[in-house]
Amino acid sequence: MNGTRKTNKSGKLVIMSLIGVFIVLLVGRQFLLDQTTxxxxxxxxxxxxxxxxxxxxxxxxxxxxxxxxxxxxxxxxxxxxxxxxxxxxxxxxxxxxxxxxxxxxxxxxxxxxxxxxxxxxxxxxxxxxxxxxxxxxxxxxxxxxxxxxxxxxxxxxxxxxxxxxxxxxxxxxxxxxxxxxxxxxxxxxxxTLNSFHAKYDEVMQGRAQFTTQEKEGLEIFTAACQSCHVPPLFHSQGLIASCRSGNQDINALVAPTLRNIEFTSPYGYTGAYPRLDSLLIVHEIQWAGSSYPRTVKEVAALKAFLYTLSDHSFTSNTAY
Ligand code: HEC
Ligand code: HEC
Structure with missing residues (x-):
């Protein structure tokens, strides 16, 4: 009598374990086949x-x-x-x-x-x-x-x-x-190449504050740059012509994003400017119809603001 009960018990145990293994295999297979995460x-x-x-x-x-x-x-x-x-x-x-x-x-x-x-x-x-x-x-x-x-x-x-x-x-x-x-x-x-963990984003979400110089840069940026480099992406949606001759756009280009500009030297669409300062001094003369170059102090403030768009997690993370 005793022996039969034992056999019954271990039989049940075997069946339960088999069911367990089966479920694990099924879930595992589903996981491996799931290509839609x-x-x-x-x-x-x-x-x-x-x-x-x-x-x-x-x-x-x-x-x-x-x-x-x-x-x-x-x-x-x-x-x-x-x-x-x-x-x-x-x-x-x-x-x-x-x-x-x-x-x-x-x-x-x-x-x-x-x-x-x-x-x-x-x-x-x-x-x-x-x-x-x-x-x-x-x-x-x-x-x-x-x-x-x-x-x-x-x-x-x-x-x-x-x-x-x-x-x-x-x-x-x-x-x-x-x-x-x-x-x-x-x-x-x-x-998947998305970047929104810069200081600028922290400030927008109320978790950080700009320094005095960054604020100065932001003011210049708001007045002179954001019509083409539109926040929070800092690129333009359409083409921008540097000049119009008759009814023809001359040299029409997309304004590139300024996010992570700190890491992407040289600058300009032909890479003609090794340093950001040299581009910023003359840039608005070419693109925004300004007749004066930016002063050294203004360029420093602009640069301080632009560097708040640097996202170090973007240049080092290893997702996917
Ligand atoms: C030999 C260098 C080179 C290689 C290799 C290269 N690219 Fe590029 N890529 C460029 C250049 C230069 C441009 C800008 C072209 C222009 O503006 O006409 C560009 C532009 C782009 C753009 C447009 C970005 C924008 O914001 O407009 C994307 C996206 C891109 N490349 C993805 C790729 C992918 C994906 C590959 C591989 C399949 C690749 N590139 C291989 C040099 C390269
Ligand atoms: C009228 C539109 C316009 C205005 C205003 C403008 N930009 Fe641009 N910007 C462009 C275009 C178009 C380009 C791409 C052509 C080039 O590199 O010369 C560009 C390129 C740049 C680049 C080089 C980006 C790179 O990846 O090489 C920087 C930096 C830049 N702009 C900063 C500024 C700043 C700062 C201001 C304000 C002081 C400003 N821009 C105002 C249109 C504009």
Whole structure:
């Protein structure tokens, strides 16, 4: 009698453990298969709504991050997106007025910071792209950048690479890898490059205060700069012409963001100014129709204010 009861008990225990293991496996499988953990950039309340409303997922963004740093995308496999867009320089190319693409060909413009892109309406200095996806195609195909091709170069390389093929299969199933899949994962990575932990943001949220000099800089900025570099993103939504001749806009450009300007020297869209001071002294003469250069004291105050837009967590964090 006693023996049967014991057997019954241990039988139950075995069944319970099996059920337990089964549940753990099921949850684990679900977790592994879940490719839709969305990242919603937790922007602070002083930020407006984004233009790009598509949500990135953690899984796509982390694959995009790997590709962003991989020379596999370029024709001669020497450079990656990150060669020209380095995190420590807020994703600009530090110290280079123009950058070096595939086969050491030089770009025509200075590599810009990549930040808060979901809040931009137009991309590139001349605003020629209106969707984030177009910026990826541009970088891949441009002979002065990656000098590459999706169907003939990148996709065959990804297929031969077992780690990448496995990752693409997990995200998109067993079908053949498509150009749009690569654009999607890279775009999702770009969607995660958001910066709003600067002193300026702390002040906007009532958690810090500007110094006297920063306040002076803010006053000049409000009067002379914010019509084009619109807070809190500090870029312009449309094109701005430096001059109008007849009914033609001359040299129409997007005003770039001033966030993290401390890290992105040299300055100007061709990188002509190694130091911020030299650009600021003459900048409004070129762009805002002013007839006087800024004084040294005004430039110092402006610079102090602009440095409150530096976000050290952005240049060092390792999310995704
Ligand atoms: C050889 C250097 C180089 C490489 C490699 C490169 N870029 Fe760029 N990138 C630039 C330059 C230069 C510009 C500015 C072009 C212009 O304004 O016409 C730019 C502009 C951009 C912009 C527009 C930013 C804005 O605010 O308008 C994005 C986004 C971007 N690149 C993403 C990428 C991605 C993603 C890759 C890799 C797939 C990449 N870049 C590879 C040099 C590079
Ligand atoms: C009429 C519009 C306009 C006004 C006003 C204006 N800017 Fe600009 N700013 C631009 C444009 C367009 C560019 C890009 C072209 C260039 O670099 O020359 C630019 C570029 C810059 C850059 C270089 C950014 C980089 O990443 O290289 C800085 C810094 C800057 N502006 C600061 C200021 C400050 C400070 C003021 C006010 C004193 C100001 N701007 C007023 C339109 C404007």
């Amino acid at each position: 969305e990242i919603d950039p937790p922007a602070p309340s002083h930020f407006p709504n984004r233009f790009d409303r598509d949500r990135a997922t953690v899984q796509r963004a982390s694959l995009g991050k790997m590709l962003f740093h991989d020379p596999l995308l370029s024709l001669h496999q020497q450079i990656s997106c990150a060669s020209c867009h380095q995190q420590a320089a807020a994703y600009a190319d530090p110290g280079k007025s123009t950058s070096t693409g595939d086969l050491s060909v030089k770009t025509e413009r200075n590599s810009p910071t990549l930040v808060n892109l979901a809040w931009k309406k137009q991309f590139f200095a001349d605003g020629r792209a209106t969707k984030l996806e177009e910026t990826i195609e541009n970088a891949v195909l441009d002979p002065k950048e990656l000098n590459s091709d999706f169907d003939c170069i990148i996709i065959p390389r990804i297929r031969k690479n077992s780690l990448y093929s496995q990752k693409f299969r997990r995200l998109f199933g067993n079908r053949t890898i498509h150009k749009d899949d690569i654009i999607l994962v890279l775009t999702d990575y770009l969607r």
